[in-house]
Amino acid sequence: MSKTTGLLQRIQDGETVIVAEGYIFAFERLGYLKAGPFTPEVVMDHPELVRQMYKDFVRAGSDVVQAFTYYGNRSKFKLVGREDELEKQNRLALKMAREVADETGTLMCGDLSNTWVYEPGNDEAITKTKSMFKEQVEWAVDEGADFIVGETFGHLEEAVLATKAIKEYGKGVPAVITIATHFTKTTTEGKPTTADGIEFNEALRRLVAEGADVVGFNCTRGPRSMIPILESAVEANIGAPLAALPVLYRTTIKEPSFFTLPDPWTGERAFPLDLDCLLCSRGDVVKFTQRCAQLKIPYVGLCCGNAPHYTRAMAETLGRVTEASKFSPDMSVHGMYGTDDTKINIYYTDLHKTSSSDTIKK
Template sequence: MPKSKGLMERIRDGETVICAEGYIFAFERLGYLKAGPFTPEVVVDHPELVRQMYKDFVRAGSDVVQAFTYYGHRNKFKLVGREDELEKQNRLALKMAREVADETGTLMCGDLSNTWVYEPGNEEAITETKAIFKEQIEWAVDEGADYIVAETIGHLGEAILATEAIKQYGKGVPAVITLASHYNQLREDGKRTTADDVEITEALRKLVAAGADVVGFNCTCGPVSIMPLLESSVEANVGAPLAAIPVPYRTTLKEPTFTTILDPWTGKRAFPDNLDCLLCSREDVVKFTQQCVRLKIPYIGLCCGNAPHYTRTMAETLGRVTEASKFSPDMSIHGIYGTDDSKVNTYYTKELPKTTVKQE
């Protein structure tokens, strides 16, 4: 297919770009990735599954194939004893993403994550963080990334290092930088801050000043709890297009992150392997997408917990018809709930309750 318009050209033309994320949790649920280290070893072990998931997300409406290189950095791969396979993992993830993007006329982006190495004021840690970003960026550029994402970063200092590295080694590709708000930084004035105590909207401005082309938030917060961050950033006019990539879990303003939210039945922390009961509904995704449209946020998607049906819902809410829309629900021809009398089994419908009883 013909090469798609670039990211910034799309945004300047008033388009909304959907970028499907969530590979880490998707493969953990499929049994190909371990919760805890969350390292993307499946790329090397089962590349055919990764390629298929790329295709599934595009088919559902993603405008971007995001290469599965999240947590694919040297510090993480040391933890699982596979550091010697790191470059192979990155290049293979990128190469497959480039191929699928070319086949489908979509964009391809490289992906950096927080390093778990960075410490403010620790020069040794800062040097190691820079090296991690440098090699992943160089691999992404070699394999033809259209732009590079750096995401789930709590410290402004680390996010600035990622921005500067993309500008230095990215050979001109745009930089999308998204912060993860853990909501554990709350000043007395009620304003949220980064982990290194910079007010959130001021942090976004500093990222723009460092060269970021798109800034915003991803992960940790669900659609409800990410909204105050987005609204304050729109109001503050931070100087660049905004990105909104929450997790599809029913976090609240009281329990704003999926790492701290409790299972309502047990009262225990749900993260990471008991979050299923807190997944968003498709209607939640519709509402979130509509809110993003209202706020004129041009770069949207879903993070950990995402699946193709959510991405399709997001695309269809924007008025798009995707390849997967052929199989969108149509209850008008259901055997019980259908509206076509010729297709409804009256034996069952006569037994349906006339009212809905709310579960307590």
């Protein structure tokens, strides 16, 4: 473990901890990871790229290097015929994350995720899920994780299994557990629930009772549709620090999950390959971060769709100057929008004054 101030102490001291997630979608966009299985094979195939992405996110403002072990479980790797490489993949992802964290003075965390193996009431599936969580927790601890994340759980009970595994095999490292809305379900009063029908605030309370140190929400919901459930959790005072890590897609109150978002041009479901047309803007990230700050949510980040410029926008909204801030936008010297007359071409200045519709006609 690192000698830097730990996660829970930082939160206790009133800090906001930024955590960059989103490696799965980022590497799929780059062409190093297959959509469908979404397994982190790039760790084995191109470790130098994973190390660089760790650095890029820290440079943009992440306080944590989250080891790329999402979907790095036995079931997922068996699906792509690489189960014999599983431990090597996990340990390599963790080792690189530890090295980058030590180089940059940040924290490193291990990462568990939903398994797609768990089934309520299925003893065999539950046993397999427990086994997969156990080995990933043990690898993370061996490689020096400062804390362990368990994320994107649609079922509360699978989240509980992850919490118990971290508490039993994690040798005292904190557990950050976040739930997601894989399936759009509500109570009779219209409140959103987990896939197993537990109202969100009650689900968070149960996770705290099981020993989770930080609880909250990640994935599936974008900034706009995550805010209401965060406001509800703050008001409910669930008994532990809250985490908020939305996807970078423009979900709505009507369509709160990016699984069901329609392509605005075709009306067809955009997930998973046509989500690009629904990406959030940096301004969306700024507004989300501002609201989280108002709500005093101490653990914030971004999930699927994330990229360093989004993380930088989040960090700068919180008043930070990151290494990447050297290259933050400065439109005062832009050829069309700039204010320095000596650098602006007259033609483009006139074009800028023309309405967009007139420009299209021309």
